[in-house]
Amino acid sequence: FTLSIYLSIYLSIYLSIYLSVCLSDSAGQFFSSGHTNNWAVLVCTSRFWFNYRHVANTLSVYRSVKRLGIPDSHIVLMLADDMACNHRNPKPATVFSHKNMELNVYGDDVEVDYRGYEVTVENFLRVLTGRLPPSTPRSKRLLSDDRSNILIYLTGHGGNGFLKFQDSEEISNVELADAFEQMWQKRRYNELLFIIDTCQGASMYERFYSPNLMALASSQVGEDSLSHQPDLAIGVHLMDRYTFYLLEFLEDIHPASKANMNDLFKVCPKSQCVSTPGHRTDLFLRDPGSVLITDFFGSVRKVEITTEAIDLTDPIKEVEERPANGDVHKEMHSYVDQLPVSEIIHQKPKQKDWHPPDGFILGLWTLILLVFFQTYGVKHLRHIF
């Protein structure tokens, strides 16, 4: 009888410890991502009607990201050309992502932030690093902070180490890596997911060196990313393969899903994509298996309900610091007074006149006189004139 009591006590203790460990695990997982807001920068870099698929790619990702909870105010959408209102579009005001026109990704609530010729390498880098002119409206800014998870999606035509913008300029992988480093140093992201769907896309993430970056690409160096299928009614290819299968994968994700990055890496294997998708996780601090899809694609906030009441009616009292020894009075340093600026700017440089060294003058004129007398001789001087 005492043995059973002993056993039950032992079991209950063990269970409570186990549960607490479990709870702390899930609590740990609860707070493991460390981000408080989500941003998305979605860029389509090509123009012209036959690059319809790039616009459709970007709009599909935009649709998924919006559906999973990131609001328009946190999405910077850059489309280099307008396909929906292109005069070659037989179905105006629509952009389809699937043949048989099953899915119109344009919809009626698309907010494009950078359109047409505003999509340039300079604007893209300025958006990323935040170095925009003061007159830029908020909708065109990436107002992320050090607790933001950012999703960056690029699509267009690319090559080994570069991505072509607008058929006239390129961004190189080095520039992109440096922009991300600037973002890291300015604490503009917590974690960043970089997805690129171009030919030889893996070359674009080769040069990253900042922490907390994860990258996915649709093809390796030396491979081309291929488009999915043409639509005979519209007359162009509607989507690229990688983004098509990515969209299919994302359609199954809902805000509460627990799918993680390892599932994302499996999207579009070589049999479906023809090119080999690649990914890079060495700079990422967490294990990709513990990163949820919704950490980047959605804006999922977990709410903890508490039954406690917090009293906010008392004013917060300022805590006064007492100096260590009472007689020393700390000087108030204002930033302006630290350098004697007015003295510095009114200082004129001391004008030191340079004079050629005396030895030089002596030597030069001796030589000149020597030559003169050698040539003319003192007594022949009058014959010259």
Next chain:
Amino acid sequence: MAAPLTLLLVLAVTIRAALFRSSLAELIAERVEVVSPITAWKRVVEGLALLDLGVSPYSGDVFHETPLIIYLFHFVVDYAEITFMLADVITAVALYMAVKDYNKQVFRKQKFALEADRYPLDCLELIRSPKEIYLLNPFTILSCVAKSTCGLNNAVVALFIFSTIKGNTLLSAIFLCLATYQSIYPLTLCAPAMLYLMQRQYIPVNFRRASFWWFIAQYLFMYLGSLFVLICLSFFLLGSWDYMPSVYGFILSVPDLTPNIGLFWYFFAEMFEHFRLFFLCVFQINVFFYTIPLSVKLKEHPVFLIFMQLAVISIFKSYPTVGDIALYMAFLPVWSHLYRFLRNTFLVSCVLLACSTLFPVLWHLWIYAGSANSNFYYAITLLFNVAQILLVSDYFYAFLRREHHLTYGLYLKRKDGSEATLVLK
């Protein structure tokens, strides 16, 4: 017609002074055809300012003049305009007296020549002295108004020519050394100077004769000695060897590719780094390469050789300006008796005129309007240089043809008595 020298000088000085006072002076001083990174006045002022601030003027890529220029302008920088006008005047006077002397010698030589049929007009008496051409040449005026130190280079070269023709070996070596010290290319004028001086002292140009080698040794000793002295003296001016890479390294390795009227900039702008050294050597050798063949051919006519060498230098040097062109064009009236044998005068003069007017037009279109590109400007540069080369080779042909006529008669007849034609092979 030889206008009196003083009248011409006054006129030239008036024109330059008027232009200095007008607003054109700044405009011209910025034109890339007139100033090059080596000769620009702006850079001289900058270098002197750096010196006043206690920094070596050769630090950075601003100043590429020799220390003697620093010394000269340190004292005359406020009177720069007068200095350049004086330089032009010296050049003109030196050339005038040189050519007068040369004419006298040529006359004397031809009196002693016994040829059967000489054409009646030994039209050497009709030579227009080079002074007008030099002073009133728009290129010279532009160069002077822009205060490009090319004018000083020209003055030194003119003094060198004057002293050579006068027969003074020491002065000729010293002035040549000064000219080489300024820019490396007058080195090639050693050969014609030596040939002329040997001719004057009746030393036969024969490799087997000891007097030939002895004279060459003397001249080279004077030349190299004064060059050595000058270089050491320049070291003592600033106390460092900084000026060597800044001046000579700059001339030889052509790092600055600002467009000018030469051939280097476009080519090296589009060259891959891998081949740069090779093509640099090729281009630089091109300047020095014509010395030996031309000296062999023209060993009896060293003054013409000087003219040819000056032309070759100003076409093929790394940073030519219109001032260099003005120098060799000053010689053209000396050979005005060759006019009847020139074949391309119309073409050359039209092309030179057209290109000179097109230079600023295409520059404006390229840089300011943005509707042309560097190819347009380079095309005109090429055409300009081709016209110059054509001019020089035309004169060469005419000279050789005249020599041939002097030896074999003007109206050539074949063996059967019919009229023959000369063909240049």
